[in-house]
Amino acid sequence: MPKYRLLSLEELKELEKEFIDYLVVNGITADDWGKIKDEDSSKAAQIIELFSDVVFEGIMRKVKFLELRTRSELKVFQCLADKLVLVGMSAEPNQEVDFTNPDFVKNAMVEPPSGLKVYTSEKPYEDKREIELFKIIQAGGVIVDDRLFKSLCMALSA
Structure with missing residues (x-):
């Protein structure tokens, strides 16, 4: 369960570069991501959930x-x-x-x-x-x- 909320598909598309960077930092290559999406949808959802939390956490920290x-x-x-x-x-x-x-x-x-x-x-x-x-x-x-x-x-x- 996400700490904040899941990013929408539209938001994920806008953050595609950041998501790719997130995958790379976490040792997930493009091929690995393709496999995960095709073979383990719950793991893919978990990765998106964690990325969503990272995004919202970063935004909330900057709010004044x-x-x-x-x-x-x-x-x-x-x-x-x-x-x-x-x-x-x-x-x-x-x-x-x-x-x-x-x-x-x-x-x-x-x-x-x-x-x-x-x-x-x-x-x-x-x-x-x-x-x-x-x-x-x-x-x-x-x-x-x-x-x-x-x-x-x-x-x-x-």
Whole structure:
């Protein structure tokens, strides 16, 4: 069972060169791989599973910020080595907002509508850092840069 998820066929095709390098590093020649695929599909699946984990582990290690948006709430996470720092913005119930609309967020940062709450919190990782970040991405989180995080922090201090 993979630690993250299996790469899709499309993703594997995009990473063909990296996959070949992975096979070579693990002592598997092109002929060996062809044989494994034809004669031992479970071993082939295991190799793809391990490669998938290597790929996702590498991506997750580089993540510094994640963003998670719903219509009524925006969360931006700073992903430190030992904890997540969250800065968020949420609307009061029944307020007409849409944080999934980039223009709304841009305008809200310049002129925040009344009823928006900006908040912050932090928590240590309960699981391995990379696993927790992957779970946020699987829940709709997106890897982003630090701009929105910094803007929300400035809104908190204003």
